[in-house]
Amino acid sequence: MEEIQKTPELIVNWGREKLHIEFTEQGTGSLEETTLKQLKERLKEITGVPINGQKLVFSGAIMKDETATLSSFGLQPFSKLILMGSKPNAKDLAQTTSGSSEEHALIARISQSVEKTKTNLIPQIESFETSVATYLSTENNDDTVKSKLAEAHHCIVETLMQSILTLDSVVCPPEFETARQKRREAVKFTQGLIDRLDEVKAQLSRQNQQNIILSNASL
Numbered sequence: 513m514e515e516i517q518k519t520p521e522l523i524v525n526w527g528r529e530k531l532h533i534e535f536t537e538q539g540t541g542s543l544e545e546t547t548l549k550q551l552k553e554r555l556k557e558i559t560g561v562p563i564n565g566q567k568l569v570f571s572g573a574i575m576k577d578e579t580a581t582l583s584s585f586g587l588q589p590f591s592k593l594i595l596m597g598s599k600p601n602a603k604d605l606a607q608t609t610s611g612s613s614e615e616h617a618l619i620a621r622i623s624q625s626v627e628k629t630k631t632n633l634i635p636q637i638e639s640f641e642t643s644v645a646t647y648l649s650t651e652n653n654d655d656t657v658k659s660k661l662a663e664a665h666h667c668i669v670e671t672l673m674q675s676i677l678t679l680d681s682v683v684c685p686p687e688f689e690t691a692r693q694k695r696r697e698a699v700k701f702t703q704g705l706i707d708r709l710d711e712v713k714a715q716l717s718r719q720n721q722q723n724i725i726l727s728n729a730s731l
Contacts, residue, residue, distance in 0.1 A: 518589075519534050519535075520534065520535045520536070520537055520542070520543065520589035520590075521533055521534045521535065521589065521590060522535070522543075522551075522582075522587065522589075522590070522591055522592075522593060523590060523591070523592045523593070524555065524568075524592075524593045524594075524595050525592065525593070525594050525595065526559060526561075526594075526595040531555070531558060531559070531595070533551070533554060533555070533558075535589075543581070543582045543583045543587055543588070543589070544581060544582075544583045545581060546581060546582050547578065547579055547580060547581055547582070548568070548575055548577065548578045548579070548580055548581075548582065548585070549563070549578035549579065551568070551582060552566050552568070552578070555568075555595060559595070559597075559599060560599035560600075560613070561595065561597040561598060561599050562597075562600070562612075562613040562614045562616065562617040563614060563617070564614050564617035564618050564621065565597040565598070565600075565613070565616075565617030565620060565621075566595060566596070566597045567595075567596040567597060568593050568594070568595055568596075569593065569594040569595075569596065570585055570586070570587060570591065570592075570593050570594075571586070575593075597617075599613070600613045600616045600617070604616045607619065607690065608688070608690050608691070609687070609688060609689040609690040609691075610687050610688055610689075610690075612687075612688070614688075615684075615688040615690065615691045618682055618684055618688060618691040618695075619690060619691050619694050621682055622679065622682055622691065622694045622695050622698050623694070625675060625678055625679055625698060626698045626701060626702075628675075629672070629675050629701075629702060629705070632671075633668060633671060633672065633675075633705065634705075636664075636668050637668060637705060637708065637709060640661070640664050640665065640668060640709065640712065641712055643661060643664070644661055644712050644713075644715065644716060647661060647716070648715065648716070658716070661716060662713070662716075665709055665712075665713050668709060669706055669709055669710075672702055672705055672706050672709075673706070675702050676699055676702050676703065679695055679698050679699050679702070680699070682695055
């Protein structure tokens, strides 16, 4: 009995839906030649989820390099993926300048980055400010405490700089005016937090200089 040859496909789970995306066995349209970006374009046509709003998960990891071929991720015929993302509604699109689902997805990414900064870093910044205020009020000259405060400043600023780099990586075409404005506001907000930290660190430096002057004067 002749064996029936099955068409190569990927199985994509999206919420409660199961999508079967077919590919050719070789050449153009095969897993070896189709890029992640091309798969996302096909999924956008089927689901309405914008490319910028899609996250594809395979074996527990998010697939990130959109220029890489699907086979380079280890995908084989009948591999299973998870698609994360939703189709924007009319209210969502009304928030954009262009009416594009892609612009809405970019705005969402920018907003998520800002919310992540507010949730994770502002408590750390406030804690740092309190620690510095306590250090200054007690006129504590302990070098160990001072070193820990400097290290905390460095770590928080480094994380904020990474947030700015993430925002800079959000490429907004000229026609996506709302997204571009949101990105500018997010960068300004994040830079403002860095300036806030630097000012607190400057207070430390000023006291250290005063302590050195007083110490020299007493000699």
